Amino acid sequence: MDLLISSLSLGLLWSIMAIGVYLTFRILDIADMTAEGSFPLGAAITARQIVAGVNPWVATLSGFLAGCLAGLISGFMHTKLKIPALLTGILTLTGLYSVNLLIMGQSNISLLGRVKTVISLLPDMSTSSAAILIGVVVLALVIGLLVVFFNTEVGLAARAVGNNEEMSAANGINADNMKIIIYMISNGLIALAGSLMAQINGYADSSMGIGTIVIALAAIIIAEVLVANLSFGMRLVTIVGGAIIYRLIIALVLQWGVDPNNLRLFYALMLALFLSVPLLQKRIGQRRRRQKNIAEMEADQDD
Amino acid sequence: MTNALELRKLHQFFNQGTVNERHVLKGIDLKLAPGEFVAVIGGNGAGKSTLLNSIAGSLPVDQGQIKIEGEDVTYETVAKRARLIGRVFQDPQMGTAPLLTVEENLSLALLRGQKRNCWSFGVKKKQRQFLQEQLALLNLGLEDRLSAEIGLLSGGQRQAITLLMATLQNPALLLLDEHTAALDPQTSQIVMTLTAQLVAEKQLTTLMITHNMADALKFGNRLIMLDQGQIAIDVAGAEKAQLTVPDLLALFKHKSGQDLTDDRVLLS
Numbered sequence: 001m002d003l004l005i006s007s008l009s010l011g012l013l014w015s016i017m018a019i020g021v022y023l024t025f026r027i028l029d030i031a032d033m034t035a036e037g038s039f040p041l042g043a044a045i046t047a048r049q050i051v052a053g054v055n056p057w058v059a060t061l062s063g064f065l066a067g068c069l070a071g072l073i074s075g076f077m078h079t080k081l082k083i084p085a086l087l088t089g090i091l092t093l094t095g096l097y098s099v100n101l102l103i104m105g106q107s108n109i110s111l112l113g114r115v116k117t118v119i120s121l122l123p124d125m126s127t128s129s130a131a132i133l134i135g136v137v138v139l140a141l142v143i144g145l146l147v148v149f150f151n152t153e154v155g156l157a158a159r160a161v162g163n164n165e166e167m168s169a170a171n172g173i174n175a176d177n178m179k180i181i182i183y184m185i186s187n188g189l190i191a192l193a194g195s196l197m198a199q200i201n202g203y204a205d206s207s208m209g210i211g212t213i214v215i216a217l218a219a220i221i222i223a224e225v226l227v228a229n230l231s232f233g234m235r236l237v238t239i240v241g242g243a244i245i246y247r248l249i250i251a252l253v254l255q256w257g258v259d260p261n262n263l264r265l266f267y268a269l270m271l272a273l274f275l276s277v278p279l280l281q282k283r284i285g286q287r288r289r290r291q292k293n294i295a296e297m298e299a300d301q302d303d
Numbered sequence: 304m305t306n307a308l309e310l311r312k313l314h315q316f317f318n319q320g321t322v323n324e325r326h327v328l329k330g331i332d333l334k335l336a337p338g339e340f341v342a343v344i345g346g347n348g349a350g351k352s353t354l355l356n357s358i359a360g361s362l363p364v365d366q367g368q369i370k371i372e373g374e375d376v377t378y379e380t381v382a383k384r385a386r387l388i389g390r391v392f393q394d395p396q397m398g399t400a401p402l403l404t405v406e407e408n409l410s411l412a413l414l415r416g417q418k419r420n421c422w423s424f425g426v427k428k429k430q431r432q433f434l435q436e437q438l439a440l441l442n443l444g445l446e447d448r449l450s451a452e453i454g455l456l457s458g459g460q461r462q463a464i465t466l467l468m469a470t471l472q473n474p475a476l477l478l479l480d481e482h483t484a485a486l487d488p489q490t491s492q493i494v495m496t497l498t499a500q501l502v503a504e505k506q507l508t509t510l511m512i513t514h515n516m517a518d519a520l521k522f523g524n525r526l527i528m529l530d531q532g533q534i535a536i537d538v539a540g541a542e543k544a545q546l547t548v549p550d551l552l553a554l555f556k557h558k559s560g561q562d563l564t565d566d567r568v569l570l571s
Contacts, residue, residue, distance in 0.1 A: 171412050
């Protein structure tokens with residue numbers, strides 16, 4: 001039961017980050033590595049402010065905005081300077097590593113004790129129930145706003161850019177600006193997840209971003225493999241499910257006694273496996289149809 | 304009266320400054336009066352696509368000037384000058400966003416040339432009926448398929464919708480880049496007829512590249528033949544109306560001193 005609750009609370013947080021990654025990954029078809037830097041950036045900004053006594057919600061919001069800024073930088077480099085998307089992400093994430101240390105002044109900040117976090121604002125609840133409550137509320141808000149945004153004039157244009165850039169330009173859409181907007185929202189959400197994660201775990205750490213993109217992609221792929229062809233809003237909801245399932249798998253693996261030091265190897269192997277599932281499914285289907293065909297042809301010959 | 308399109312001394316070079324340099328457009332001067340429907344023909348490498356891409360903005364201009372309705376657009380991006388231009392590509396996949404619905408695609412086109420904001424929805428309910436009426440004009444039964452993803456439609460259907468999208472906002476200039484070349488003959492004729500109908504109804508100034516000489520003679524009120532980056536033939540009005548394929552070939556031989564030997568042009 002504990003395992004379920006902790007997986008749920010962490011999975012909800014991961015899904016905010018996975019939704020952020022989904023925007024660049026599926027709308028722009030870019031695996032944006034900036035995620036690995038903006039996640040700890042959100043945590044760093046928030047932790048620093050909370051320690052200084054800033055209202056935790058304000059601190060969380062500034063985490064989100066800092067992430068948007070990181071997205072702006074990556075988006076600018078990718079669109080205006082034409083640097084390949086993968087490199088852009090690596091550049092920003094490398095730079096952010098120093099920036100995060102600068103912000104925190106040390107490699108980690110503890111948020112335990114008397115400081116006010118969004119968790120301690122809900123004093124009558126256990127940490128995991130508070131985390132679940134906050135996760136659900138924030139997710140509902142995020143999904144609702146995203147669905148509305150991507151149906152506005154600008155949002156529709158942004159989707160068109162990801163889908164067919166040439167057509168977008170012919171219809172007067174500035175593709176660069178749309179891409180930058182998506183980069184910003186995406187990294188803002190990833191940083192928001194980092195910010196909440198720091199408050200729930202009780203610390204921000206400069207290395208907490210390692211594996212961000214792998215976790216997020218795994219959640220997305222699980223969602224896509226389990227339920228295919230969904231509308232945008234429903235897809236976001238299933239990503240939440242994907243993230244929780246993924247966290248549950250990890251928790252079970254840890255319980256089996258896998259050394260936590262080996263966890264990232266496990267993340268990578270799992271994602272490689274998930275990414276190959278659609279192909280495997282196709283191959284298996286093909287093979288079945290082929291065998292059926294062979295059997296039918298043989299039966300036909302016998303007649 | 305201002306010209307709908309004015310090209311002055313337009314030059315394009317490929318690989319400029321290298322041994323592979325090619326002078327693709329050699330000082331094109333062209334004026335289109337409002338409402339003119341011009342068919343552009345020419346062999347492979349004559350510079351037809353280069354000309355169209357230069358006007359649309361997808362190819363930066365090396366030398367010369369481009370004005371649309373009197374506005375100098377020479378150095379504007381594709382997206383910027385889209386306020387004045389409707390465009391249909393040769394590849395039916397290119398003019399629409401496959402994962403968006405028919406309605407979403409049309410709604411995007413409705414906002415061409417306008418500022419897009421975050422406080423109104425991209426697809427507006429009150430426009431639905433208008434869009435349905437427009438689709439009904441195509442006579443392809445698409446008016447009931449507003450919520451279908453465009454990627455699920457056939458090439459001909461997509462091309463017809465692209466044509467509609469390009470003309471919804473009455474562009475100052477309609478560019479058609481061999482827009483029926485990738486379709487089967489029957490669909491090609493349907494789309495061509497639709498084109499003529501839309502152009503006539505909205506009195507659009509149109510520049511249409513085609514490989515099909517019969518189409519070039521049948522449609523439009525002016526015909527231009529490009530040869531080696533220059534305008535070799537330019538006929539309009541009654542003179543154009545009386546022209547036949549053999550006339551055109553003779554004219555070409557007379558002007559350029561050689562036979563028109565491009566199979567793709569002759570056969571179609």
